Amino acid sequence: MNDGVILLVEDNPDDEELTLHALEKNRIGNEVVVARDGVQALDYLFCTGAWADRAPCDPPALVLLDLKLPKVDGLEVLQRIRANERTRLLPVVILTSSNEDEDRLRGYSLGANSYVRKPVDFDEFVRAAGQVGMYWLLLNQPAPD
Template sequence: MNDKSILLVEDNPDDAALTVHALETNNIGNRLVLARDGVEALDYLFCTGTHTGRDPDDHPSVVLLDLKLPKIDGLEVLRRIRATESTRLQPVVILTSSNEDEDRIKGYALGANSYVRKPVDFDDFVRAAGQLGLYWLLLNQTPPRGN
């Protein structure tokens, strides 16, 4: 079993199911954790709320972060990730339907590692998810984590 996990932060059930299907289609069998809003994502990353007791050293290999989220939006989630020592180096890919220049600029300014617009076409989305998975899980080299 692959112990590298992916944290998918996505409130739209159809987009979440499509992402799961796309990863499976590309034989990316990493453990997938789904957070349906910004609060749940932060609770998972910081081991608080419903995730109290989770191993704080078990960092996801990558966070796939939507921007338009309930409770706390994706840009605020990213800001909090970068503002905290234990997560500031966490790879975060913004995966969103937004094609707004302002969202891209803010995302990169807050420290996103990548900004990927969700393709509308199903086959294009499957290909994009496969490329994301291959790059962030197999090719990307992350810095060592401090204890």
């Protein structure tokens, strides 16, 4: 399995805890870094702010991105990821409660690799998180450096 970091961008503490539990339950042992707003996510990705000491040549293996975020929303984060040469090929999975057609269309138009609606049922959520993790960290072949 890809042992790289998973960047979880999630402002809801309950959804954060649920996602972390689902990854653990599915034996996805990657380190998870949590950004609780869009600014924190961008700081992590571009090694600025609190993450200025992080090596820029060490991107996460996967970004799990919520859309409804404070400070900078998820679609803006995605747009900035795709606009930067160093991060434009990062696997980004939108993981959100939004089922709006417009959000899906904008997400894919901005370059999301996948759009997963958070299931309301706990067991379904655990199963969905496991499938996302297994696909993106085990089966998917990332772009070469």
